[in-house]
Amino acid sequence: MSTIHVKNISKSFGDTQAVKDVSFEVNPGEIFGLLGPNGSGKTTSIRVILDIYQPDSGSVEILDGPMTDEKLNRVGYLPEERGLYQDVEVNRCLSYLATLKGMTKAQIDKTLPAWLERFDLTEHQKKKNKELSKGMQQKAQLIAALIHDPEIIIIDEPFSALDPVNTQLVKDLLRELRSAGKTIVMSTHQMNQVETLCDRLVLIDYGKVLLEGGLSEIQDQFRTNQVIITTASPLPEKLEGVAKIEPMNGNFRLSPAEGTNAQDLLGLLVNQGVRLNTFEVATPSLDEIFIQVVKKG
Amino acid sequence: MNKTLLVATYEYKHHVAKKRFWLTLLLLPLGFAILILLSMLLSRSSYDFRPIGLVDKADIISLEPDNSAKSTFFNPQIYLHTFPDEAGAKKAVETGEIQGFAVIPEGYLASYQLDYWTNKQPAGEVQSKIIGFISQNLLAAEEADPAILERLSSGNQISLESLDGKTKSDGTGWHKIFVPILIGILNLIVVMYSGGYLLQALVEEKENRTMEILLTSVPPREMMTGKIIGNLSVGLTQIAVWALILFAGLIIFSDRLSFLADIELSGSYLAVSLALLLISFIFTAALMATIGATMTSIQESQSVTGLIVLPMMLPFYFINVFISNPNGVVARLLSYIPLSAPLALSMRMAFTSVPAIEIAFVFALLIGLTVLMIWLASVAFKRGMLQYSQKLSLRSLFKKEVNHA
Numbered sequence: 001m002s003t004i005h006v007k008n009i010s011k012s013f014g015d016t017q018a019v020k021d022v023s024f025e026v027n028p029g030e031i032f033g034l035l036g037p038n039g040s041g042k043t044t045s046i047r048v049i050l051d052i053y054q055p056d057s058g059s060v061e062i063l064d065g066p067m068t069d070e071k072l073n074r075v076g077y078l079p080e081e082r083g084l085y086q087d088v089e090v091n092r093c094l095s096y097l098a099t100l101k102g103m104t105k106a107q108i109d110k111t112l113p114a115w116l117e118r119f120d121l122t123e124h125q126k127k128k129n130k131e132l133s134k135g136m137q138q139k140a141q142l143i144a145a146l147i148h149d150p151e152i153i154i155i156d157e158p159f160s161a162l163d164p165v166n167t168q169l170v171k172d173l174l175r176e177l178r179s180a181g182k183t184i185v186m187s188t189h190q191m192n193q194v195e196t197l198c199d200r201l202v203l204i205d206y207g208k209v210l211l212e213g214g215l216s217e218i219q220d221q222f223r224t225n226q227v228i229i230t231t232a233s234p235l236p237e238k239l240e241g242v243a244k245i246e247p248m249n250g251n252f253r254l255s256p257a258e259g260t261n262a263q264d265l266l267g268l269l270v271n272q273g274v275r276l277n278t279f280e281v282a283t284p285s286l287d288e289i290f291i292q293v294v295k296k297g
Numbered sequence: 298m299n300k301t302l303l304v305a306t307y308e309y310k311h312h313v314a315k316k317r318f319w320l321t322l323l324l325l326p327l328g329f330a331i332l333i334l335l336s337m338l339l340s341r342s343s344y345d346f347r348p349i350g351l352v353d354k355a356d357i358i359s360l361e362p363d364n365s366a367k368s369t370f371f372n373p374q375i376y377l378h379t380f381p382d383e384a385g386a387k388k389a390v391e392t393g394e395i396q397g398f399a400v401i402p403e404g405y406l407a408s409y410q411l412d413y414w415t416n417k418q419p420a421g422e423v424q425s426k427i428i429g430f431i432s433q434n435l436l437a438a439e440e441a442d443p444a445i446l447e448r449l450s451s452g453n454q455i456s457l458e459s460l461d462g463k464t465k466s467d468g469t470g471w472h473k474i475f476v477p478i479l480i481g482i483l484n485l486i487v488v489m490y491s492g493g494y495l496l497q498a499l500v501e502e503k504e505n506r507t508m509e510i511l512l513t514s515v516p517p518r519e520m521m522t523g524k525i526i527g528n529l530s531v532g533l534t535q536i537a538v539w540a541l542i543l544f545a546g547l548i549i550f551s552d553r554l555s556f557l558a559d560i561e562l563s564g565s566y567l568a569v570s571l572a573l574l575l576i577s578f579i580f581t582a583a584l585m586a587t588i589g590a591t592m593t594s595i596q597e598s599q600s601v602t603g604l605i606v607l608p609m610m611l612p613f614y615f616i617n618v619f620i621s622n623p624n625g626v627v628a629r630l631l632s633y634i635p636l637s638a639p640l641a642l643s644m645r646m647a648f649t650s651v652p653a654i655e656i657a658f659v660f661a662l663l664i665g666l667t668v669l670m671i672w673l674a675s676v677a678f679k680r681g682m683l684q685y686s687q688k689l690s691l692r693s694l695f696k697k698e699v700n701h702a
């Protein structure tokens with residue numbers, strides 16, 4: 001049973017079709033990537049899931065049914081555009097937002113200090129939000145999304161404005177939450193983060209689903225016969241069974257000739273006296289898949 | 298769990314904790330007090346309150362001038378002194394003991410002509426003081442009934458009534474306007490302040506994108522109702538504090554504000570006026586919230602807010618119409634508009650008897666419009682709060698998605 005089931009949703013604003021017949025499912029305890037170029041319909045899809053927008057057609061099931069007021073408390077949301085009361089102290093703002101998610105004062109008093117500590121915001125908790133750096137505000141916003149221990153976490157660009165140390169902190173946290181059984185929907189442009197975190201993903205553009213599935217499934221789907229090698233000696237200009245040789249950062253990317261697969265190529269290279277240090281079947285990066293799919297789109 | 302109370306409590310505490318709230322709360326009555334004090338000072342400096350003299354050559358003055366009332370800063374008195382001859386009175390003017398003196402000539406009873414000697418233009422009170430004293434003496438000589446003397450000095454009251462008996466008006470009871478005007482001013486100030494807070498808060502939440510977080514935490518209707526109740530409570534706190542200050546002022550200066558004793562306030566009149574005030578607050582707060590949700594910047598919303606004040610001020614402009622024809626078309630029409638109703642109906646009720654059925658109709662109308670406005674506010678809230686860069690048109694509020702709000 002999926003945690004979120006988006007069924008053929010469409011949404012228009014005036015003459016603009018933001019989302020067209022989008023469907024996907026998010027399973028319990030996974031990190032699900034919601035990908036797409038700017039203006040592709042990701043944020044509209046998220047807002048429909050969260051019941052901020054009503055779809056023109058289609059439906060969304062969340063935790064076994066339509067969104068209800070009670071279910072709002074079981075969802076944590078980090079919007080793309082950051083939103084905190086600028087003139088209010090960090091701890092007061094977070095306490096208020098936590099109460100709106102159904103937490104009692106006692107629960108907040110017990111939980112908030114630990115979150116502030118974890119995000120290194122303890123000494124800044126009395127400052128007004130506007131006095132924080134963008135990175136600090138992002139961390140405070142993450143606390144607002146997570147403090148009430150939601151079952152579903154929807155995060156839009158979670159690494160925005162974060163330095164490498166804090167990026168790692170958030171990545172570790174997301175993995176930890178996944179281990180704890182939380183369902184996470186992550187929308188981001190940072191494909192390397194998707195590769196290292198997401199179990200499954202959907203790629204949408206112009207409001208339509210272009211790609212959906214598990215990360216390795218998709219990579220397999222886009223995998224070619226190309227191999228990447230590093231050698232101890234220079235490569236000859238021509239090799240039997242190789243259609244194209246591309247040097248890349250001290251490595252070589254070899255495209256096998258027609259009718260030759262990676263296994264055949266390994267034997268041919270050894271037979272031709274190429275001294276191999278490494279031999280790796282090329283896996284397409286998500287960036288490459290993204291560009292390829294969107295261009296075709 | 299209903300989150301209306303959480304939102305209302307936060308809104309209330311948020312505004313009450315602000316310096317602006319306390320400055321408004323304390324500086325406004327202080328400003329009024331300073332204004333009244335300044336006008337008194339100006340009045341005192343432009344009028345001469347020194348005693349006046351009276352020389353009686355016609356031999357008609359038999360009574361002693363009544364100088365028993367104590368002259369104070371708030372209630373200055375012009376005393377009257379009699380002099381046996383003009384020379385003594387002139388000397389008193391020269392020494393500054395008196396500001397001037399009147400001479401009742403020997404042929405006064407034939408000519409009714411008085412001479413007044415002074416170096417400065419006398420105030421109107423001087424003339425009425427002298428004539429009043431002479432009249433008293435003339436009547437005393439005729440041995441008139443003291444009750445008639447009292448009636449003559451206090452003047453007449455004329456009540457106006459239409460032939461069908463439906464329209465009644467007490468044209469001389471100007472003091473009756475005091476309470477409705479007070480209600481009108483309170484309405485104006487509180488609505489502008491608490492409604493202004495609400496409007497500003499909503500536009501800010503839209504500008505700083507907090508709204509998207511709120512929309513995923515609280516249903517729009519609970520959010521909007523909580524905001525209205527919270528901001529309304531801020532306004533009511535202001536009214537309560539100002540009422541206390543006013544009450545304290547009335548007690549302290551009760552002997553200086555004797556005209557207020559003429560005001561008769563029935564319990565039902567007060568109840569109707571205050572209930573109208575409350576409904577008007579809610580209506581205006583919902584209106585402000587609707588505007589806040591549809592506007593994109595604080596500057597833009599402020600210019601629209603100015604337009605709301607206009608209908609609230611209308612009963613002030615038509616004050617004469619309310620006094621002369623409180624059941625006329627204009628007065629009635631203004632009683633049916635939520636923004637002008639508290640002042641309009643309150644003024645009508647002060648000058649005439651408004652039928653209970655009409656009061657009930659006005660209440661039903663205002664409550665209906667207020668419920669509609671709250672609904673509209675929650676629609677605007679949900680539909681307009683995420684349109685960061687463009688205004689939400691009124692027409693679009695009633696379009697298809699309305700049923701989802």
